[in-house]
Amino acid sequence: MNYRHIYHAGNFADVFKHVLLIALVQSLSIKNTPFFYLDTHAGIGEYDLQKKSAQKTQEYRDGINKLASPLYTKEVRASPLLYDYLKLIEGLNNSRDSKKIRYYPGSPALVKKLLRPLDRMVLTELHLEDNSQLKQLFSKDKQVAVHYLDGYQALKAFLPPKENRGLVLIDPPFEKTDEYQQIVQNVVQANMRWPTGIYAIWYPIKEAKAIKTFYKDFIKSGIREILCCEIQISDIAENNGLQACGMMVLSPPWQWQKKIELVLPLLSHILSHPSEGHYSVKWLVPE
Numbered sequence: 692m693n694y695r696h697i698y699h700a701g702n703f704a705d706v707f708k709h710v711l712l713i714a715l716v717q718s719l720s721i722k723n724t725p726f727f728y729l730d731t732h733a734g735i736g737e738y739d740l741q742k743k744s745a746q747k748t749q750e751y752r753d754g755i756n757k758l759a760s761p762l763y764t765k766e767v768r769a770s771p772l773l774y775d776y777l778k779l780i781e782g783l784n785n786s787r788d789s790k791k792i793r794y795y796p797g798s799p800a801l802v803k804k805l806l807r808p809l810d811r812m813v814l815t816e817l818h819l820e821d822n823s824q825l826k827q828l829f830s831k832d833k834q835v836a837v838h839y840l841d842g843y844q845a846l847k848a849f850l851p852p853k854e855n856r857g858l859v860l861i862d863p864p865f866e867k868t869d870e871y872q873q874i875v876q877n878v879v880q881a882n883m884r885w886p887t888g889i890y891a892i893w894y895p896i897k898e899a900k901a902i903k904t905f906y907k908d909f910i911k912s913g914i915r916e917i918l919c920c921e922i923q924i925s926d927i928a929e930n931n932g933l934q935a936c937g938m939m940v941l942s943p944p945w946q947w948q949k950k951i952e953l954v955l956p957l958l959s960h961i962l963s964h965p966s967e968g969h970y971s972v973k974w975l976v977p978e
């Protein structure tokens with residue numbers, strides 16, 4: 692358990708993931724019935740970008756700092772989704788009396804801002820120190836339950852929930868060599884127990900062979916309606932760090948795809964290196 696997200700908080704992958712996540716939660720919020728949200732690898736919830744660990748890599752400079760740059764104010768304001776996302780970031784910093792973007796919310800903090808009183812959130816985190824910070828962040832919030840538990844075990848422990856609708860975010864650190872296989876195996880089982888839920892899986896794109904196998908395993912699973920959204924900010928090369936990632940969404944909400952097809956070209960333009968950026972929205976398995 693050596694992975695600490697503070698080194699990568701606010702980077703391009705976070706921006707991509709959280710913009711898509713906000714769109715999913717907004718779609719769930721359209722109906723008046725309650726929904727359930729499960730975050731299997733929740734982290735600490737919020738990140739201080741001025742901490743030494745974040746300053747060591749400064750990955751946020753090519754992520755949230757680009758999006759918040761005055762150079763792109765016009766473009767961001769023209770996109771309702773990007774504007775909503777940036778306002779959530781700014782709101783967190785304003786509440787901490789920070790005029791600049793010093794604090795970056797992880798997925799738990801972002802989703803919490805979007806929950807309605809009737810909705811419910813469960814967070815699991817297996818890193819002991821991170822779990823402690825996460826519990827402290829939500830210690831006074833009865834709408835949020837934090838558990839010290841393996842993320843894949845959480846799929847068995849909390850699904851199906853009492854709510855008929857909801858979202859599961861699976862965002863592991865990908866330290867294990869069999870992480871992709873673990874995801875497929877556990878998500879297939881979870882989907883059998885709770886087929887009405889939406890499953891959003893973030894994944895890094897480094898080795899083409901691993902990604903192809905990941906795709907094939909899900910295609911063979913028998914699950915229908917699997918949409919893959921991906922972004923690449925620079926040419927992928929060995930030892931060049933993370934340059935591309937994706938989010939696989941099982942049973943995406945109605946009209947969600949159209950939202951993403953509108954926002955990804957702009958997001959790619961802002962975050963990518965000139966002439967090296969690429970994005971895609973494609974059905975791995977149609978309805």
